Amino acid sequence: MTRLIDLANASRALAATRSRAAKVDRLAALLRHCDRDAIAGSETGRNEVGGREIEQVARWLTGEIRPKTTPGSTPGRAGAARLHIGPAQMAATDAVEPAPQPRLTVTDLARRLDALADIRGSGSQTRRAAALAGLFAEATVDEQGFLRRLLLGELRQGALGAQMVEAIARAFDIPLGSVQRARMLRADIGEVARLAQSAGRAGLDALGLTLFQPIQPMLASAADDLADALAQLPEPLLEYKLDGARVQIHKSGRQVRVFSRQGNDVSAAVPELIDQVAALPASELVLDGETLALTQSGRPLPFQTTMRRFGRQQDDPALRQQLPLTVFCFDCLALDGETLIDAPLRTRRAALSETVPATMRTSFIEAANAARASDFLAQALAAGHEGLMAKDPGSTYAAGARGSHWLKLKQSHSLDLVVLAAEWGSGRRRGWLSNLHLGARDGAGGFIMLGKTFKGLTDQLLAWQTEQLLARAVARDDQIVHVRPELVVEIAFNELQQSRHYPGGLALRFARVKRYRPDKGPAEADDIHGVRALFERQVAYQPEPAHD
DNA sequence: GGTGGCTGCCC
DNA sequence: ATTCTGC
DNA sequence: GCAGAATGGGCAGCCACC
Numbered sequence: 241m242t243r244l245i246d247l248a249n250a251s252r253a254l255a256a257t258r259s260r261a262a263k264v265d266r267l268a269a270l271l272r273h274c275d276r277d278a279i280a281g282s283e284t285g286r287n288e289v290g291g292r293e294i295e296q297v298a299r300w301l302t303g304e305i306r307p308k309t310t311p312g313s314t315p316g317r318a319g320a321a322r323l324h325i326g327p328a329q330m331a332a333t334d335a336v337e338p339a340p341q342p343r344l345t346v347t348d349l350a351r352r353l354d355a356l357a358d359i360r361g362s363g364s365q366t367r368r369a370a371a372l373a374g375l376f377a378e379a380t381v382d383e384q385g386f387l388r389r390l391l392l393g394e395l396r397q398g399a400l401g402a403q404m405v406e407a408i409a410r411a412f413d414i415p416l417g418s419v420q421r422a423r424m425l426r427a428d429i430g431e432v433a434r435l436a437q438s439a440g441r442a443g444l445d446a447l448g449l450t451l452f453q454p455i456q457p458m459l460a461s462a463a464d465d466l467a468d469a470l471a472q473l474p475e476p477l478l479e480y481k482l483d484g485a486r487v488q489i490h491k492s493g494r495q496v497r498v499f500s501r502q503g504n505d506v507s508a509a510v511p512e513l514i515d516q517v518a519a520l521p522a523s524e525l526v527l528d529g530e531t532l533a534l535t536q537s538g539r540p541l542p543f544q545t546t547m548r549r550f551g552r553q554q555d556d557p558a559l560r561q562q563l564p565l566t567v568f569c570f571d572c573l574a575l576d577g578e579t580l581i582d583a584p585l586r587t588r589r590a591a592l593s594e595t596v597p598a599t600m601r602t603s604f605i606e607a608a609n610a611a612r613a614s615d616f617l618a619q620a621l622a623a624g625h626e627g628l629m630a631k632d633p634g635s636t637y638a639a640g641a642r643g644s645h646w647l648k649l650k651q652s653h654s655l656d657l658v659v660l661a662a663e664w665g666s667g668r669r670r671g672w673l674s675n676l677h678l679g680a681r682d683g684a685g686g687f688i689m690l691g692k693t694f695k696g697l698t699d700q701l702l703a704w705q706t707e708q709l710l711a712r713a714v715a716r717d718d719q720i721v722h723v724r725p726e727l728v729v730e731i732a733f734n735e736l737q738q739s740r741h742y743p744g745g746l747a748l749r750f751a752r753v754k755r756y757r758p759d760k761g762p763a764e765a766d767d768i769h770g771v772r773a774l775f776e777r778q779v780a781y782q783p784e785p786a787h788d
Numbered sequence: 789g790g791t792g793g794c795t796g797c798c799c
Numbered sequence: 800a801t802t803c804t805g806c
Numbered sequence: 807g808c809a810g811a812a813t814g815g816g817c818a819g820c821c822a823c824c
Binding site: 322323324325326327328329365483484485486500501502504543546547550551749750 | 793794795796797798799
């Protein structure tokens, strides 16, 4: 029987070593110790734990708190999987006296989390806080620390999914490739661990792409520019890159389900996609694509607008009329009983063309020279899209991998902004001022905040800016140091978004530091009029729908 | 009935 | 999502 | 080159509170 303290100790040991091999050893030892017997159901009878100890151990030590919702589960049930515990709810545990001796088992915790997930309705925040405090009262100091990090998604042990995959291979003496393959075919690491334990290599190798079981989507790396992309992939397949939400669509007969990038079943939110794919003649299909809202003339609407539809749990018929979603597929992973993930992209794209009408596919060209590629990029941007994808036409579908077979090329802008304040970092950035508050000149001697960023800062730059900012501090609280607005920093970003939060009504999307501009004073920073002008150029490409 | 905070999940 | 860092 | 850490803005949904 595995105890919670075993996990807490392992997590602490993982954080304390930098050696990946040592981390894998430690994880493998834990997995080997897991019971092989099934866990009994929870007392309520609803939302049962089921499964085996090893599923929980594998999930929790990779930071996955809850199993993904399984296909076939009703929409109402999907919500039950969520814990609704964040930093604010966690405050209920701040003053809880720890238990002197460790007593909780993995099974105990699984049941307690199920009970927490079942708390809903009026008064739920109070009851959830009480249940959480009750759980913490049964945990020792070390267990409390582990629980806090687990529930807040801050394990910080330097080992998540990839080390767990290696550990599963090590623990049950299975070739790494077999475990990695199983991992890409199943969203839930717990299921992979359980299969490895109970059925070994043969059990994992028997897995295939299964309809209505989402596989991990293939990911892309960033290219600096078109020349960089063409240098890495001399004869790429180029596609429009659309700014929407990734969808994986499974079809069998008239039945269709749509999954998000994280493998969540979002079918209820996108009935028009279901209808369109259900009407296709292919009897079995797995498609990979992007969905977004378009204007009546077919131009892409801002990502924010797409999310008003895609972000909801249930369909809203009126909104659906106003903002219909369109899907553009770019890959075909299975067709009529045949799995295509091991076939080259060129073959998969051909299968897509035969199966899905052109209106439901992304535009693409193949074997482009530099000039044609450049034209294609200009065309994509003129149409209001994000940029291009460059893909190796001979590559197989490497689920979950962010390799160099797929490159993304996105437009970016930059502004010279003034640092208004900075927040103290945490984890490996503890002791450094990290997250910068950025403002544009307001034209009247003041500044208008447009967002924050912590990206693009090297350790050296963090040290430098901490010193510089502290020397300019005018006010500080626990988190934030406000400074005299003197330092100018060049900020790259992809897009301006409308904001209800920031005073200028605009915010930066994907802001990152390019470099400090010691050559510039705050009077030479960009002003809000320039920022507004840039936003106007953006929306000029993306007018609101004509009707209400 | 409106507003604001928190959470989960898109990017 | 983007970026940096250690392995 | 991969994996992990650090942390961004905005959306809906749910709940607390007035």
